[in-house]
Amino acid sequence: MNRELRRLRNALDAMPDPERQVFDRARYRNLDYFQIAAELDITVAEVERLLGSAIAHLMQFSE
Numbered sequence: 001m002n003r004e005l006r007r008l009r010n011a012l013d014a015m016p017d018p019e020r021q022v023f024d025r026a027r028y029r030n031l032d033y034f035q036i037a038a039e040l041d042i043t044v045a046e047v048e049r050l051l052g053s054a055i056a057h058l059m060q061f062s063e
Helices: 002-013 017-028 032-040 045-063
Strands: none
Touching: 002 045, 017 032, 017 045, 032 045
16 A cells, blocks of 8 residues: 555544544545435534534645
8 A cells, every 4th residue: 555545544544433424425425415414313514514524634634
């Protein structure tokens, strides 16, 4: 595995579980915010907040 993939794997592994759950559903399972909210029993606003937090988390690892 190359260095960048290892860094991404480490960033995903270090991500808090709620953010990881939302990120996984949005990016890998291609669910929309409404589907994610229904599946996790949270609001769409919470999905947006958690996804933003997940992306910010990943950006910290890319610096």
